[in-house]
Amino acid sequence: WKLYPRMLRNVAEVDLSTSILGQRVSMPICAGATAMQCMAHEDGELATVRACRSLGTGMMLSSWSTSSIEEVAEASPETLRWLQLYIYKDREVTKQLVQRAERKGYKAIFLTVDTPYLGNRFDDVRNRFKLPPQLRGANIFAKETVTTILDLTVVAFFHTMAVLLFSGDDAREAVKHGLNGILVSNHGARQLDGVPATIDALPEIVEAVEGKVEVFLDGGVRKGTDVLKALALGAKAVFVGRPIIWGLASQGEKGVQDVLEILKEEFRLALALSGCQNVKVIDKTLVRKNASAVSKI
16 A cells, blocks of 8 residues: 655644544554563553553453453553453353443443454464463453354344454444444454455445444554554554564563554654644545555555
């Protein structure tokens, strides 16, 4: 995807702020759900949520986190938080996780529906990955208890959520069944080998929902221009995963804060150089597909 900036615009002041599912954030860049963050740093998810507070943005907590729903909320009560959720065979377990999040002020549930089974994660096999004995899943971590029945009945059961999807047809069905947001995600390209980049799937889903719900994107966001391209193609905001973990592993809370600061300032510059005073004026005329190249953001 190539950028086609607008010229001769007054960009002396650039406003990055936006809203996500009705909640204001300082920028359309948020921390995505990544599991077991205490493997990267002893403060784990607590450091990440505090860094998000410093930047005035939001954090999506993995239900397979190493800090609990309650601990993360108490570490930064004022930070905008959402919970990523798997559906478990015991629906009461799933419901209890939702209720715990509601009690602690989480503003939305992002329902993961691409994991009836875990994919062949070759890096995990190669690295002999397992949770270190001193760590635990603070909410729940038992992959064998995740349901293999992931159809529209789960949408009916949890009817006020955003959902992680990848195709236009699925998006239309989700909207029909009352979902109020869609996160375009390929699970870090770890679930099914050969799926396209999320940036390539994004336009189809934006077109399918016809503006009825907000659409978000994760996967492959590494620079401020990546954020701009995603917004130009119809995303309301992006969620960042691996770079957050890199910052966390490097310097804990400060490392995450540095990653978010870099992305924020790169996005601000990209916005200004594209002739945009704020995120509201970003549209698809800013980007065109580079058909001759290998696809990437």
